[in-house]
Amino acid sequence: MTVLGEPIHGLYKQLIDALPDGMLLHQHGRILYINEKGCKLLRAKYKTDVIGRPVSDFFPDGALINGTKTGFHEQTLITSDGTPIAVEAASMKVTSQETTVIHILFRPHQDIYHELVNHSPDAIIAHCDEKIVLINDAAQQLYGITSKQEVIGKSIYSFLHPDDHDSVRHCLEQMCHHNRPLLNVKQRHIVNGKTxxxxxxxxxxxxxxxxxxxxxxxxxxxxxxLEQTLQLYAKVIEHTSQGVMITDRYHRILFVNRAFTTITGYEANEAIGQTPKILRSHKHDEHFYANMHLLLEQTGEWQGEIWNRRKDGSVYPQLLHINAVKNETNEVTSYVAIFSNITEQKMVESALRESEHRYRKLVHLSPDAVIVTRHGTILFANPAAAKMFHMLHRKQLIGKQLTEFIHPDDRKAFQKHLDPLSYHPLHNFMEARIIYPAGTTTIIEAIAVPIMYQGLPSTLAILRDVTERKKMEQTLRQNSEQYRFITENSTDMIINVSLTGKILYVSPACYYMLGYTQEELLERSIFDFVHPEDRHSIANMSFQTSDPVNVLTICFRVRKKKRRVRLARDDRSQFAQ
Structure with missing residues (x-):
């Protein structure tokens, strides 16, 4: 290839290729040669992709193409992929032997505006005479444009909904007339065939x-x-029972909700602009706050209990959760604190601790053995349990099976009794025998109730030694049988009456003395059988005395079944009925 009758080679070509700026040579509007830098600015992969093409494909300015722009001027360069970029360009005619070649020197424009436009997250379109002259990358992505070059020169109305054309024209005319911008107007655009x-x-x-x-x-x-979602979030934050406080990265309060005011007493206008130090109770030292800020810096959050002070000076416990909010570059932009007043919770916890202490003391001092088991294994035992099983210390029982202390004949029933699934409130008592290594036994009465212990289902067993009681009951039964035999076979009539005179018991001798059977006398009033003249003396007798063995003797007449009156002597023991 020759330029001005000479081939481009050697030193001349080296000089052109070594230029820091782009340079192309053209003749009659066709590109003859372009250097490496120019090829990069045109975003062409190879020089052959550019050589031979019209210069107007890349530079729309005719004066530049004609070689009359001898000084550097701002120009629009259309790259191979159709992207318009700003460059500074100058052109010069070189004539030799009646042949003219235009040299165009161009370099990237240093105006930061073009970089801002192309990297803006918002879609930007420039149009002149209703023809598109520039779009940025965001606009290309929004409208689904394959190549920017395909829309350069097209009508701006190709993006607008047909119903909006007239209103847009009117707005453009008004802007031209008043020379002022139009801001935040809602319109309908056509994007990928959709409105x-x-x-x-x-x-x-x-x-x-x-x-x-x-x-x-x-x-x-x-x-x-998104606006509905934000409004919902705002309502939730404003009406939540927990206090919410948002600060900037320097800990200046930006926002507080209603619950913040309810808990702290500070109105929003009193808190905003302050720092959280207005809430400090001075119950925590600087080391406490230093650790809080260190953990926030390392992990981005802090949670714990803290004592703060209300506006009225009162101090209260608070459960506080702080989160650091970071941007896309991992820099902290703000802090969000959510807190609640836990005064009542602390009171409940204190009451529970006191209650637990009392119950522990009661269990520890209980004369009955108190044992907690799970699947039959002893988890807890009080001192009385150790004494019952002849252990030196209650801890010796931990881990053992409770049934191993039970008599073999009673184990199966006792094990079922301990099973929480077998619990019935009306049948939670049973008797069993404890057997000791020496072969001796003790009779116990067991109560088993299902409970939660250490967070898991367990059984609370209360064992009472009833051996002595069983012996006493046996003695009472024997004595009762003896007394009943004496009463039933006595020739004296024995009557048990209530305080009102109702006959509760009468011995069989009543038939021989009065002619009445026991059934005829029971539930009747004794006064029905006493002579009328003697009723007053009997009624005046005291049936109540503090001495249960006091004996009173009185003689009175009673009516026999055959209407005869018999003299009787009443040796009455004073007992309450």
């Missing part, structure tokens, strides 16, 4: 001596749902 809600801001500017417009477009399709 979406967008928020549009538009501002006029001058481009190559003409009025152009910059559009900033935001997709707000999901904004209503």
């Amino acid at each position: 979406v809600e967008v928020e549009l801001s538009c501002a006029p500017f001058t481009l190559h001596g003409k009025t152009a417009f910059q559009l900033i477009v935001r997709d707000i399709t999901e904004r209503p749902q």
Whole structure:
């Protein structure tokens, strides 16, 4: 390839390729040569992708192409992928032997505005004469554009909903007339063939001596749902019973909810702008707070109990949870503290501790053996249990099977009695025998109740030694039989009456003395059988005395069944009925 009749090679080519800026040479509007830097600025993979193409594919400015822009000026360069970028370019005509070649030197524009536009998260579109002249990467992504070049030069209305064309034209005219921007206007745009809600801001500017417009477009399709969600969160925070406090990274209070005011006494306008130090009770030293901040810095959260002070000066316990909020670069932007007043909880805990202490003392001093088992294994035993099983210390029982102390003949029933599944409130008593190594036995009465112990289902067993009681009961039964035999066979009539005179018991001798059977006299009043003249003396007798063995003797007449009166002597023992 020749330029001005000479081939591009050797030192000339090396000089062009060594330039820090891009350079292309063209003749009659066709690119003859481009250096390596220029190829990179055009985003072309190979020089052959550019050589031979019209210069106007890359530089729209005709004056630059004609070689009349001898000084560096801001220009728009359309890259191979259709992206318009800002460059500084200058052109120069070189003529030799009636042949003219245009040299164009170009380099990246140093204006930060172009970088900001292209890297903006919002979609930005610039149009002039209703034709699109620039879109940034965010706009390309929003509208699903494959190549920016395919929309350059198209009508701006191709993105708008047909029903909005007239209103947009009117807005553009008003902006031109008043020369002021249009902010946050909701419109409908066409995105991938679908209508979406967008928020549009538009501002006029001058481009190559003409009025152009910059559009900033935001997709707000999901904004209503997000706003509803945020409103819901705000209501939850405002109406929760827990106090919420938000501070900035420097611990200045930014927000408090209603519960904060209820708990601390500080109104929102009194707290905002302050630091949490206004709540300090001075019950904690600086070391406590230093550890809190260290843990927040290391883990991003802190949780624990803390004593704080209300506005009125009263001190109260608080359960506090602090979380650090970080941005995408892992920098702390704010802190969120959630807390609750645990005064009542502390009171309940204190009462429970006192109650537990009392019950432990009662269990420890109980004369009955108190044992807790799970699956038959002893987990707890009081001193009385150790004494009952002839152990030196109650801890010797821990881990043993309770049934190993029970007589073999009673073990099966006793084991079933301990099973929580077999519990019945009306049948929770049973008797069993404890057998000792020497072969002696003790009779016990056992109560088994299912409980939760150490967080797991267990059985509480209360054992009472009833050996002596059983002996006494046996003696009473024997004495009772003897007394009954004497009473039933006595020739004297024995009567047991209540305080009102009702006959509760009468011995068989009543038949021989009065002619009445026992059934005829029971539940009748004794006064029905006493002579009327003697009833008053009997009624005046005291049936109550503090001495149960006091004996009173009285003579009175009683009526026999055949209407005859018989003289009787009453040796009455004073006992209460």
